[in-house]
Amino acid sequence: MRRFELLLAGLLLLPSLTVSAPMVQVVGLFPGAAVLNVDGQRKLVRVGQTGPGGVEVVSADSRGAVLRVGGVERSYGLSREYSGAGYAAPEKTQLSVAKGVGGHYWIAGSINSQPVQFLVDTGATSVAINENQARRLGIDYRAAGQPLLVNTASGTAKAWRVRLNSVKVGAIDVLGVEAVVLEGESPSEALLGMSFLGRVSWREDQGVLRLESKI
Known part of the structure; x- marks a missing residue:
């Protein structure tokens, strides 16, 4: 007991x-x-x-x-x-980028956790990469992508619309980002277009691009 x-x-x-x-x-x-x-x-x-x-x-x-x-x-x-x-309310993440070579904004980032050098292009509807870059990143664009034709500075080009798991610059990480993979070697640099920029807050201030997450 x-x-x-x-x-x-x-x-x-x-x-x-x-x-x-x-x-x-x-x-x-x-x-x-x-x-x-x-x-x-x-x-x-x-x-x-x-x-x-x-x-x-x-x-x-x-x-x-x-x-x-x-x-x-x-x-x-x-x-x-x-x-x-x-x-x-969640905390917001910010990133400031100074204007670089050629008066453009260059940002080191990643696609699907793989390193990528981005050229910011507010005139591009989507994040855009060429097919060689897509292969390096392991994106099976021909099988998983939707074929389409896009207008470029050089004319009409064949492309595939895909959805990227993640696009990250600095500490700003956006998931499920629409992108296009263009046939050939253009664009030579990955373009950070509006499918990413439209999901963050951004503004240009005296030669500095300021990005802020919306969450």
């Missing part, structure tokens, strides 16, 4: 264990997919799939997403972060 009482007392002295709710943020919305940030881990997750922390995307469109978190379904708008304490 004495041994049982000691074991019971020991159990009563154990600290109570609590499981905190994950920090869940929707940082991008697409038809049938959402970009999730769960406890700092970001991933593009399609409807019916499970992302970081076991968070499942139930439905998603350009207006919002329904996520299943810990077995409970909740509706999320863009750039809202939920924790056990409620909703909180």
